[in-house]
Amino acid sequence: MRNEIVALVVHFNMWFLLGWFDIRHRYRRSIIGPFWITISTGVMVVGIGLMFSVIFKSPIQEFLPYFAIGQIVWLFISTQINDACSTFVQYQAIIKQISIPLSVHVMRKLWNNLILFCHNIIIVVVLMLMYCGISWQSMYVVPALIMILLLLFMVSIVLAIVCTRFRDIIQIVAVLLQLIYFFTPVFWMKNALPSGYSWITDYNPFNHIIELIRSPILGKTPHMDLWGFMAAYIVIATLLAIYALRRYRHRVAYWL
Amino acid sequence: MVKIEAREVSLSYPVYDSVSRSLKKKLVCAATGGRIANDSSGTCIRALEDISFLFKKGDRVGLIGHNGAGKSTLLKVIAGVYRPSSGSLAVKGTIASLLDLSLGMDGEFTGYENIIMRSILMGISMDVIKKSIDDIIEFSELGEYINMPMRIYSSGMLLRLAFSTCTAFHADIILMDEWLSVGDAEFSKKAEDRLMKYINKASILVMASHSIELVNKMCNRILHMEHGKMSEV
Structure with a gap:
């Protein structure tokens, strides 16, 4: 694992610059480029936000920011998890030609999605200014985001390795994520759950992750438990990643 | 050693x-x-x-x-x-693997950008790339085309660019799958000289x-x- 982390520094340009090139490639020959992602997410978030605030009879100034933040964080997490599964398959030409520690490829993908996430944050900032202002609690976003990135990095390493060997898991993960979306309070609020159903959110790691970053933006101090949960997830994912790397790092090239 | x-x-x-x-x-x-x-x-x-x-x-x-x-x-x-x-x-x-010359290059980017992308994959630092890039462009004889997207290149031009980039940076060990011959008769002679020089500087060649x-x-x-x-x- 130490080698893999050192590699991220040594091969900095291999994920940082090539990751930029990936994004530029995606929006090549488009005038506003990656800001299309801001527009498409913005349209979707405002559209669904308005509709659901009517259906759920919640005030728009409360529901729209809540939904927007949750949805944008969810998009980031779920896209990264989906992409993680096919990372090595996508970069197989490189993996089969030159020897670079695998974490560099994982980092390149994560960096890709982080760039897109940053484009979406514009929407959050605009909505906050429109509806509720920015409070001092927002500073919790920084440690929260760092923890989320760390967790995603570790989870991505594990998924990338496993999915290269068993290609069906790529599809399984995609289906599961779709399902999890509905069980995670993104477009519905926790207090809408009937009594006796709170376990749906209490034991849902995705809820913990999203809540950790959503509550400070909405001006609340995140619950202490959330930090604990997050730390636990990171420890578990890191152990799994260390195990997967140690055991299968050298097998990945054969599986491609 | x-x-x-x-x-x-x-x-x-x-x-x-x-x-x-x-x-x-x-x-x-x-x-x-x-x-x-x-x-x-x-x-x-x-x-x-x-x-x-x-x-x-x-x-x-x-x-x-x-x-x-x-x-x-x-x-x-x-x-x-x-x-x-x-x-x-x-x-x-250090190893230079010339197994796939155009690895990591992409038609949507200009020749200039592709030189950078290819060099980064060889593990070359940005400083060194910047120092060598003029020499690479000059050797490839692409002229104005270097600022055009690579998708409009002919296969010969693409190969010339990839070859010029791959042979621009010193390595101790060179791995080659088949001898590289690039371009038309005139360029081919020039390329052969460059390749010989490149190989002579290296300690080990495995071909x-x-x-x-x-x-x-x-x-x-x-x-x-x-x-x-x-x-x-």
């Missing part, structure tokens, strides 16, 4: 099809039973068998053998892509080839590979 030392390196790898790649059939690779071991659980290819050698500074190694004899696999083992299933391999020195004449001309050590086994000629 630059060297490549292999001790009893063997390599076998499983071939997964859509069925055996899935969870349903987790297969165990049978290491025994010939080069292609077929059993109910899947196919396992024995690409290298008990290969030992020591390449030192000044060695110009030519690997000859039929298709599928294991030449390219051996190059990839030296490059660190495949780890041997058994045996040990020690490589000291796979089908042509015995070429290997005789270029190399001071010739190794013959057959069915994954190696013998010195």
Whole structure:
């Protein structure tokens, strides 16, 4: 694992610059480029936000920011998890030609999605200014985001390795994520759950992750438990990643 | 001290099809039973068998053998892509692998950007790239085209760009799959000079080839590979 982390520094340009090139490639020959992602997410978030605030009879100034933040964080997490599964398959030409520690490829993908996430944050900032202002609690976003990135990095390493060997898991993960979306309070609020159903959110790691970053933006101090949960997830994912790397790092090239 | 030392390196790898790649059939690779071991659980290819050698500074190694004899696999083992299933391999020195010249290049980007992308994949730092980029552009003779997207290049132009980039940075060990010949008659001569200079600066060259004449001309050590086994000629 130490080698893999050192590699991220040594091969900095291999994920940082090539990751930029990936994004530029995606929006090549488009005038506003990656800001299309801001527009498409913005349209979707405002559209669904308005509709659901009517259906759920919640005030728009409360529901729209809540939904927007949750949805944008969810998009980031779920896209990264989906992409993680096919990372090595996508970069197989490189993996089969030159020897670079695998974490560099994982980092390149994560960096890709982080760039897109940053484009979406514009929407959050605009909505906050429109509806509720920015409070001092927002500073919790920084440690929260760092923890989320760390967790995603570790989870991505594990998924990338496993999915290269068993290609069906790529599809399984995609289906599961779709399902999890509905069980995670993104477009519905926790207090809408009937009594006796709170376990749906209490034991849902995705809820913990999203809540950790959503509550400070909405001006609340995140619950202490959330930090604990997050730390636990990171420890578990890191152990799994260390195990997967140690055991299968050298097998990945054969599986491609 | 630059060297490549292999001790009893063997390599076998499983071939997964859509069925055996899935969870349903987790297969165990049978290491025994010939080069292609077929059993109910899947196919396992024995690409290298008990290969030992020591390449030192000044060695110009030519690997000859039929298709599928294991030449390219051996190059990839030296490059660190495949780890041997058994045996040990020690490589000291920086490696330039010229197995796929246009690796990482992309038609949507300009020639200039592609030089950067290709160089980064070779592990070259930005400072060094910036210092060498004018020389690369000049050698490739692409002129104004360097600022055009690469998708409009002819295949010859693309190869010239890739070749110029790949041979621009010094490495201790050069791995080559077949001799590189690039472009039309005139450029080809120029490219050959550059390649010779590039190789002469390196400590070790390992080149796979089908042509015995070429290997005789270029190399001071010739190794013959057959069915994954190696013998010195």
